[in-house]
Amino acid sequence: MLLVALLAVPLVAAALLSRASGRVAGVVHAFAATATSALALTTAVVVMRETSVEALEGFLRADALSAWMVALVGGVAGLASFEAPHYARGADTRRFLPFFHLFVFTMLLAVTTDDVGFMWVAVEGTTLASVFLVNFERTRASLEASYKYVLICSVGIAVAFLGTVLIYFADVTRAGDVEHALRWTTLRRLAPALPAGVVEMAFVFLLVGYGTKAGLAPMHTWLPDAHSEAPAPVSAMMSGILLAIGLYAVLRFKPIVDLAAGPPVARRLLIGLGLASMSVAAAFLWNPHNYKRMLAYSSVEHLGLVSLGLGFGGPWGLAGAMLHIANHALAKSVLFLLSGRIRAAYASTDVSAVRGLLTRLPVSGRLFLAAMLALMGLPPFGLFVSEVMIFGAGFAAGQIAAAVTGLVLLLIAFAGTLNALQRMLHGNAAGRGVEPHVWASAPMIAALALLVLTGLAWPPGLAEALAAIASVIAP
Amino acid sequence: MSALTNFLAFLGLLTTLLMVWRQSRPARLRLLVVQSLLLAAQAIAIAAFTGRAGLLLVALALILVKAWWIPRALGRMAEGVPRRPVAPGRSAGIRLLVSGALVVVAYALILPVSARSPLPTRGGIPLAFAMALVGLYACVTGRDAVGQILGFLTFENGIFALGLLATYGLPGLVEAGVFLDVLVVVLIAEGLVMQIRQEHATIDVDRLRELRG
Numbered sequence: 001m002l003l004v005a006l007l008a009v010p011l012v013a014a015a016l017l018s019r020a021s022g023r024v025a026g027v028v029h030a031f032a033a034t035a036t037s038a039l040a041l042t043t044a045v046v047v048m049r050e051t052s053v054e055a056l057e058g059f060l061r062a063d064a065l066s067a068w069m070v071a072l073v074g075g076v077a078g079l080a081s082f083e084a085p086h087y088a089r090g091a092d093t094r095r096f097l098p099f100f101h102l103f104v105f106t107m108l109l110a111v112t113t114d115d116v117g118f119m120w121v122a123v124e125g126t127t128l129a130s131v132f133l134v135n136f137e138r139t140r141a142s143l144e145a146s147y148k149y150v151l152i153c154s155v156g157i158a159v160a161f162l163g164t165v166l167i168y169f170a171d172v173t174r175a176g177d178v179e180h181a182l183r184w185t186t187l188r189r190l191a192p193a194l195p196a197g198v199v200e201m202a203f204v205f206l207l208v209g210y211g212t213k214a215g216l217a218p219m220h221t222w223l224p225d226a227h228s229e230a231p232a233p234v235s236a237m238m239s240g241i242l243l244a245i246g247l248y249a250v251l252r253f254k255p256i257v258d259l260a261a262g263p264p265v266a267r268r269l270l271i272g273l274g275l276a277s278m279s280v281a282a283a284f285l286w287n288p289h290n291y292k293r294m295l296a297y298s299s300v301e302h303l304g305l306v307s308l309g310l311g312f313g314g315p316w317g318l319a320g321a322m323l324h325i326a327n328h329a330l331a332k333s334v335l336f337l338l339s340g341r342i343r344a345a346y347a348s349t350d351v352s353a354v355r356g357l358l359t360r361l362p363v364s365g366r367l368f369l370a371a372m373l374a375l376m377g378l379p380p381f382g383l384f385v386s387e388v389m390i391f392g393a394g395f396a397a398g399q400i401a402a403a404v405t406g407l408v409l410l411l412i413a414f415a416g417t418l419n420a421l422q423r424m425l426h427g428n429a430a431g432r433g434v435e436p437h438v439w440a441s442a443p444m445i446a447a448l449a450l451l452v453l454t455g456l457a458w459p460p461g462l463a464e465a466l467a468a469i470a471s472v473i474a475p
Numbered sequence: 476m477s478a479l480t481n482f483l484a485f486l487g488l489l490t491t492l493l494m495v496w497r498q499s500r501p502a503r504l505r506l507l508v509v510q511s512l513l514l515a516a517q518a519i520a521i522a523a524f525t526g527r528a529g530l531l532l533v534a535l536a537l538i539l540v541k542a543w544w545i546p547r548a549l550g551r552m553a554e555g556v557p558r559r560p561v562a563p564g565r566s567a568g569i570r571l572l573v574s575g576a577l578v579v580v581a582y583a584l585i586l587p588v589s590a591r592s593p594l595p596t597r598g599g600i601p602l603a604f605a606m607a608l609v610g611l612y613a614c615v616t617g618r619d620a621v622g623q624i625l626g627f628l629t630f631e632n633g634i635f636a637l638g639l640l641a642t643y644g645l646p647g648l649v650e651a652g653v654f655l656d657v658l659v660v661v662l663i664a665e666g667l668v669m670q671i672r673q674e675h676a677t678i679d680v681d682r683l684r685e686l687r688g
Binding site: 120 | 592614631637656668683
């Protein structure tokens with residue numbers, strides 16, 4: 001029931017918002033966003049207590065891994081929904097708010113269905129629901145970004161479909177016409193008996209396909225365009241959580257391939273793609289000229305880091321990677337939301353156009369500084385802890401070369417980003433910025449406070465939750 | 476049964492290679508129609524031999540969506556655009572050679588997999604896989620929007636054929652989702668391509684160069 005309600009709220013909201021406008025739309029939007037976030041957190045709490053919940057005869061199923069993602073979608077969508085009304089005014093609300101909630105619905109569906117075939121449909125649905133949002137401003141640049149986005153992600157996801165067909169093939173040739181052959185729980189049960197060669201090949205296709213959605217290099221080429229052209233609340237959701245859903249899909253297949261073909265297969269591929277992504281990102285971040293693209297490439301870097309952590313494996317690697325997904329979601333969504341305010345104040349997304357951010361926008365500027373420091377992995381913020389966990393796992397697993405390379409790439413990105421940040425914060429204040437009321441920043445302050453919490457003192461239950469997720473991913 | 480399904484899969488690959496070879500857009504659109512009809516025939520053949528009535532629905536959906544609605548949408552996108560790419564481009568010879576190489580690669584990759592299949596349709600699996608790979612290649616190297624989307628659809632058709640031949644099709648709910656997905660992708664692409672034509676007066680994707688770095 002809980003899962004059905006969780007999915008029904010954003011879907012119904014999207015339907016209502018496609019008809020509503022003005023004040024009614026604002027109320028429906030606020031109500032739906034609050035209800036979605038509340039239901040997402042409830043789901044997480046219930047799953048923590050009962051290890052998993054099911055609905056519709058097992059078609060929907062949330063275990064610890066799903067619940068973690070559901071909570072993140074709820075949190076990031078909640079954050080973004082506060083800023084969304086500033087972007088969609090008047091007649092434009094109908095081009096924005098319905099797709100906003102439809103987008104949230106597809107993301108929640110992707111992480112709560114037990115059927116990996118239907119998960120594929122939902123993940124492709126995330127692209128189709130968000131492409132209208134990317135092209136919201138209808139400029140030449142946003143049009144180009146949307147076209148690239150829909151084409152590259154659809155081709156990528158078709159590759160993942162090829163992988164899904166091969167997994168199904170392995171499944172039915174081994175087990176015959178089993179009921180619910182594409183359910184994850186079925187695959188997990190049959191995994192040790194599945195033919196290694198077929199599953200291995202399927203996993204390569206799945207990783208390339210869903211890796212495209214996760215923005216892993218070299219399939220990341222759509223990402224900087226789409227993330228920088230979309231309105232800020234949409235960028236926040238795309239960078240903060242949609243990329244992680246691509247990795248989530250890969251994670252569903254990791255235990256299958258580990259059981260069928262042995263752990264080295266997934267390990268090598270994840271470490272390789274992780275390092276490739278971090279290299280591509282470091283090359284751009286060394287001297288970024290556009291701050292929205294800087295944030296987008298930083299997402300490539302962090303998802304690469306997560307992939308590295310998943311490849312290193314072990315309890316620390318897996319827990320570190322999952323924690324890093326959450327930390328990155330919080331920091332990056334706050335940063336993208338702030339980038340929208342900065343753009344409104346300076347009417348440009350060039351780093352060189354932004355001067356004296358701290359004096360021009362005192363609250364947003366300080367928040368931007370704090371969130372950037374968090375993103376760069378400085379203590380006391382949570383990203384520091386999750387990065388230590390990931391690299392600790394690398395050294396513990398004897399992957400010295402990969403871990404050292406990763407650290408060097410991280411350092412390069414760090415130096416370049418810090419330089420760009422310095423240039424934006426200080427100097428004579430240009431632009432004509434109006435700071436929104438302090439209360440409007442309260443959700444972002446709360447998100448940063450949460451990051452300090454994951455960095456300094458873990459709230460009760462976090463360690464248990466991460467351990468529960470690791471037991472889902474590791475066979 | 477094997478002979479018929481193998482032959483249909485072979486014809487499918489043949490239409491794909493012809494699509495790579497032909498330069499004229501209307502001809503390539505007609506090839507897409509033929510290819511989708513062959514896929515529908517494949518589904519009907521398997522339905523007839525195995526008694527799986529669900530596949531008849533799949534065939535009907537293939538005819539309506541992929542052989543009728545989508546080619547019309549692609550035709551609308553390219554209305555009034557020159558029938559061939561204007562600039563004398565790369566010769567089709569090299570593209571055909573690469574496609575031929577991809578067929579060999581497809582066989583090398585998939586034979587160990589298809590050998591495991593107990594189904595009488597297994598002989599067609601490498602042909603379908605080759606069709607998918609050549610479609611992917613055509614999509615990646617497509618020079619205009621319609622060419623890229625054609626490649627994508629061929630890729631999708633190849634995967635679909637693979638699913639039919641290797642497993643007699645996926646569960647109905649997933650299959651329905653896939654059709655809906657292709658339909659919406661083409662619908663969205665049509666909207667975007669129409670906007671691109673308004674802005675740039677072309678469907679040549681090399682002209683999209685606002686975003687760099």
